Amino acid sequence: MNELLYSVTTNAQDHLMRPILTAFKDSPDRGQGFARDMRVRWALEEAGQTYDVKLVTFDEMEQPEYLALQPFGQIPAFIQGDLTLFETGAILLHLAETFPSLLPAHPTKRAQAISWMFAALNTVEPPIVQLEVAHHRETGESWYSKRLPFLQNQIRDVLSDLAKFLDSRDWLLNEFCASDILMMTVLRRAEGTGLLDEFPTLPAYIKRGESRPAYQRAFADQLEIYLRQNPKK
Numbered sequence: 001m002n003e004l005l006y007s008v009t010t011n012a013q014d015h016l017m018r019p020i021l022t023a024f025k026d027s028p029d030r031g032q033g034f035a036r037d038m039r040v041r042w043a044l045e046e047a048g049q050t051y052d053v054k055l056v057t058f059d060e061m062e063q064p065e066y067l068a069l070q071p072f073g074q075i076p077a078f079i080q081g082d083l084t085l086f087e088t089g090a091i092l093l094h095l096a097e098t099f100p101s102l103l104p105a106h107p108t109k110r111a112q113a114i115s116w117m118f119a120a121l122n123t124v125e126p127p128i129v130q131l132e133v134a135h136h137r138e139t140g141e142s143w144y145s146k147r148l149p150f151l152q153n154q155i156r157d158v159l160s161d162l163a164k165f166l167d168s169r170d171w172l173l174n175e176f177c178a179s180d181i182l183m184m185t186v187l188r189r190a191e192g193t194g195l196l197d198e199f200p201t202l203p204a205y206i207k208r209g210e211s212r213p214a215y216q217r218a219f220a221d222q223l224e225i226y227l228r229q230n231p232k233k
């Protein structure tokens with residue numbers, strides 16, 4: 001694996017052992033913040049936790065050393081001392097349990113926030129990913145154009161319900177928390193589909209998230225890595 005190439009420093013407390021996050025050395029999203037390390041970076045920035053990033057290539061992600069960290073050969077993996085974690089939901093839940101600012105303090109609201117974390121990953125993300133995969137792998141197939149409306153309608157179904165829920169709220173739990181980090185980064189993955197614009201509540205929600213300084217720091221840091229690897233682009 002690469003040496004540690006990159007270090008992010010925020011100006012807040014560093015009371016935990018500084019975690020390490022893996023991220024693409026050369027991200028296919030060209031640094032637009034769709035790669036899933038963005039969720040973890042954003043949460044760490046909100047918490048004021050400094051961290052390091054270990055950049056990996058696709059080839060390195062298939063090596064036994066990396067698979068010991070992330071059994072599916074994906075980014076991100078999270079390493080903190082003896083603890084290694086994978087799956088962004090698990091990583092965010094771990095961070096939310098560590099940093100009180102990432103979840104509501106009230107036990108009921110906290111439990112509801114965790115429901116929304118699961119909803120982002122189990123209900124909203126799957127149809128978006130299904131369309132992404134079809135777009136990358138099936139556009140040349142004869143059935144693709146027939147299947148497309150079905151895939152789009154699956155996304156519309158969840159977006160419509162989510163938009164109704166968010167209609168009278170700024171954030172999922174009325175106060176910003178880890179659920180919003182997961183939901184917004186999941187929703188951003190649907191930006192290229194044009195479907196979000198059918199539900200104006202959702203682009204407005206994403207914009208609120210993107211205006212947070214912690215989001216902007218996380219976005220700038222991951223973009224800088226892409227630009228370092230691709231100085232002329």
Ligand SMILES: N[C@@H](CCC(=O)N[C@@H](CS)C(=O)NCC(=O)O)C(=O)O
Pocket residue numbers: 034035036037073074075076086087088089
């Ligand atoms: N469910 C996993 C998904 C991780 C994932 O799909 N990561 C992508 C980048 S955003 C990846 O590593 N793709 C490369 C691959 O699967 O080979 C999570 O939330 O951590």
